[in-house]
Amino acid sequence: MKKLLMTPKSHILFLLFLFSIDAFSQVEEVNPPDYIKTITFKGSTNESQLPILRLGEKLQLEFDALNGNEDDFYYTIEYFNFDWTPTILARPEYLDGFDNQRIRNYENSFNTYQIYSHYKLTIPNESTKRLKISGNYLLSVFDNYGELVFSRKFMVYESLANVGVSIKRSRDVTFVKEKQTVDIIIASNNLQFNNPEKTVKTLLIQNNNLNNTISDLKPMYTLGNQLIYKYGNEASFWGGNEYLYFENKDIRGANSGIRSIELKDLYHNYLYANIIRTTRPYTYNPDINGNFLVTALDAENPDIEADYAWVHFSLLSDKLPDYLSVHIYGNFNNYAIDESTKMIYDDMDQIYRNQMLLKQGFYNYKYVVYDDNTGLVDEGAISGNFYETENDYKVLVYYRDLGARFDRIIGLGGANSVNISN
CATH class of the missing domain: 2.60.40 (Immunoglobulin-like)
Incomplete structure (x- = not known):
């Protein structure tokens, strides 16, 4: 086999080609590995998982690491154009202070079956003093080996219009x-x-x-x-339709949406089976539009006292074609579509099932259909669409x-x- 020889000129052109691809590529959020759970990301007045904060307001990121190692984590902040392509600005033009700093604020869980460390990052802080300009930002979290663990987008605005x-x-x-x-x-x-x-x-x-x-x-x-x-x-x-919900703030007793409870290595919460709502009439059911809230009964500090439980989801449905898959969808995992959210069909009981490890609280969720051929998500295929x-x-x-x-x-x-x- 002949080797491809590159002249100095062609080598430079090749590098410029790679640079141009990188320069015009849109950044995407990276979802965390299995041992990172319950990422909450918000501004000072925004309880959403998508922080949109006024220039000068604080930003807060929290998450749990369930491996029990008290790992060190580091964060960086990057600025992007409207279309999430890389900016030409240098870091000092949009950031006052330093990033690539260790997240120092963490506590270990207390009196829980599932051990975890709860990490909290607030910006501004002693190192990262302020964000200078409005626009699109990406906060990335790395482990001690410099490997990217997860990233989240946020926006900063000015009140000029x-x-x-x-x-x-x-x-x-x-x-x-x-x-x-x-x-x-x-x-x-x-x-x-x-x-x-x-x-x-x-x-x-x-x-x-x-x-x-x-x-x-x-x-x-x-x-x-x-x-x-x-x-x-x-x-x-x-x-779309109103989100479904459950609450397990009392992990030992049945709450809203929970059919039964079982204690094994951890608590298992079995939800009532859901049905397809596409052909049913619309019914108003107050929700929090896909969000979630960590809360635990009789806990002074739910951040470290709320436990984790295996939550069992089930959907009564005929089996869909192989190129279509059913997923659990919500803000609790940043609306990710992956193997952890995929429902598995039980041919004997004619039902879709999945289980997810979630921290105690109040959760909104819905079922969506993912098309392997097109890569598109249909939020209304199971829930329906109503004006x-x-x-x-x-x-x-x-x-x-x-x-x-x-x-x-x-x-x-x-x-x-x-x-x-x-």
Whole structure:
């Protein structure tokens, strides 16, 4: 076999090609290994798993390591463009202080069957003093060997523009019973929008799930310094259905959604079997839009006193074709689709089953269908889609003025579909 010989010129061109691929590639979040559980990530006033914080507010990350080794973990912070491609900014341009520091604040679990260490990182801190600019950020956590353990995205915004958001029923009669449309009006007394079709970008997020977004809509109309977005299908989301839920704050007794309890090496919580809701009428059932909350009865500090339990999920259904798989979906694992969330079909009982190790608390979840051929997730295949569903929407407005080097987030708006109108 002949070896491929590269001249100095071709070698340089090859390196430039690799660099160009890396420079324009979008960063993706990395989900943690099995021994890392219960990642909570929030701003000072945002209880969501997707922190969207005002410039100057604090950021807090917490997680558990279940291996009992009291490992050392380190964190880095990186800045990205609107489309999550790497920035040309140097670190001192967006970060005051240092990252790549050890997470020093941790405690070991107390009086639990499952031993774990609970880690907590707050920014700003003594090393990382502040984030200088608004925009997209990625926080990454590494182990003592420099291996990436997991990463999470967050956004920082400035209040330089007013973002009005309203939720309407679909303007397409085909989906009027299934979809919700987001209308936006952006106005600013602080900025003069120059060439807004190129300088202004938008990101619409449903229920704080970055897997379910609509990005980069252009303004349909401009009235003075107002940008108006009144799209049809381009700004429409599937309505989905209210999340299912369970609560196991009392790990020894049956709570909401739990059928029975068993103690083996750890507690096992068996949930009531769920059914397919696609063909059933919509029923309002208050939820927290996919989120979760760690809580434990008679615990002064649930962070280290809440125990872990094996939670058993089951779904009554006919078996789907082999290229389709059913997964448990929720904010408790950052809406990940992997082997740990996959339901296994029991042919004898005609039911899908799975079990997950989860910390005591209140959890929202739903079942979704993943298509191996297309890589797409269908949130409504089992739950159904209804325009009446209560969903939370956020709209981020990015602005890069002519000649600027980065994408600022100049405004944040939000609305809830509970007030949906025609």
